[in-house]
Amino acid sequence: AQSVSQHNHHVILSEAASLELGCNYSYGGTVNLFWYVQYPGQHLQLLLKYFSGDPLVKGIKGFEAEFIKSKFSFNLRKPSVQWSDTAEYFCAVGFSGTYKYIFGTGTRLKVLA
Amino acid sequence: GAGVSQSPSNKVTEKGKDVELRCDPISGHTALYWYRQSLGQGLEFLIYFQGNSAPDKSGLPSDRFSAERTGGSVSTLTIQRTQQEDSAVYLCASSFSGRDYNEQFFGPGTRLTVL
Numbered sequence: 001a002q003s004v005s006q007h008n009h010h011v012i013l014s015e016a017a018s019l020e021l022g023c024n025y026s027y028g029g030t031v032n033l034f035w036y037v038q039y040p041g042q043h044l045q046l047l048l049k050y051f052s053g054d055p056l057v058k059g060i061k062g063f064e065a066e067f068i069k070s071k072f073s074f075n076l077r078k079p080s081v082q083w084s085d086t087a088e089y090f091c092a093v094g095f096s097g098t099y100k101y102i103f104g105t106g107t108r109l110k111v112l113a
Numbered sequence: 114g115a116g117v118s119q120s121p122s123n124k125v126t127e128k129g130k131d132v133e134l135r136c137d138p139i140s141g142h143t144a145l146y147w148y149r150q151s152l153g154q155g156l157e158f159l160i161y162f163q164g165n166s167a168p169d170k171s172g173l174p175s176d177r178f179s180a181e182r183t184g185g186s187v188s189t190l191t192i193q194r195t196q197q198e199d200s201a202v203y204l205c206a207s208s209f210s211g212r213d214y215n216e217q218f219f220g221p222g223t224r225l226t227v228l
Contacts (some may be wrong), residue, residue, distance in 0.1 A: 004123075006155075021186070023163045034216070036219075042221075043116070043117075043220065043221050043222075044204070044206075044219040045219070046216050046217075049216065090155065090156065092156075099161060099163060099169075100158065101163070102158070102216070103148075103155045103156035104140060104155055105147075105154060105155035106155050
């Protein structure tokens with residue numbers, strides 16, 4: 001069955017630390033990959049997405065993610081986090097030819113000033 | 114409107130009562146999704162509408178849950194005989210079409226508390 005795993009449920013970092021949040025999925029076919037972010041009191045919004053081409057994608061606010069097909073992974077990275085990055089981050093996978101998305105359980109990131 | 118809107122933003126109800134949650138998608142978006150967000154559970158898919166096609170109800174957790182979408186626009190999620198385990202944030206999202214490569218735009222959610 002298709003599934004999405006986010007291994008880090010809670011992450012606490014100091015400002016300027018580097019961030020990497022893991023996302024793995026299980027599916028043998030073509031996928032489209034997303035990271036969404038939910039800042040405190042705000043809607044879920046798209047951070048970045050991968051459909052095809054360069055497996056390293058860049059999103060808003062200095063975030064990037066790399067699709068490694070052999071590892072079924074789409075990890076989110078940021079070289080230097082800011083206090084304003086405190087939020088919950090969700091990985092989502094869309095399965096080719098369908099409309100269904102599966103979301104991970106989310107990672108709560110807290111950045112200490 | 115400029116974004117997806119949902120109402121009410123908060124709903125407190127007593128166990129056994131029925132509730133209706135409303136979603137107004139972005140104009141022109143043909144696909145509409147309902148999700149349930151519970152603490153530590155991520156986003157749980159409930160139901161999907163695409164244009165005038167029959168909805169995919171495969172994610173509805175029980176027959177107490179139903180949803181409709183009138184005129185291909187506004188959608189209402191109804192929960193009958195609410196239970197405490199129904200307490201969650203209910204999110205609506207819309208996208209330009211239902212294809213997997215389309216970004217979903219989310220509403221602010223309705224926080225449902227069943228006492």
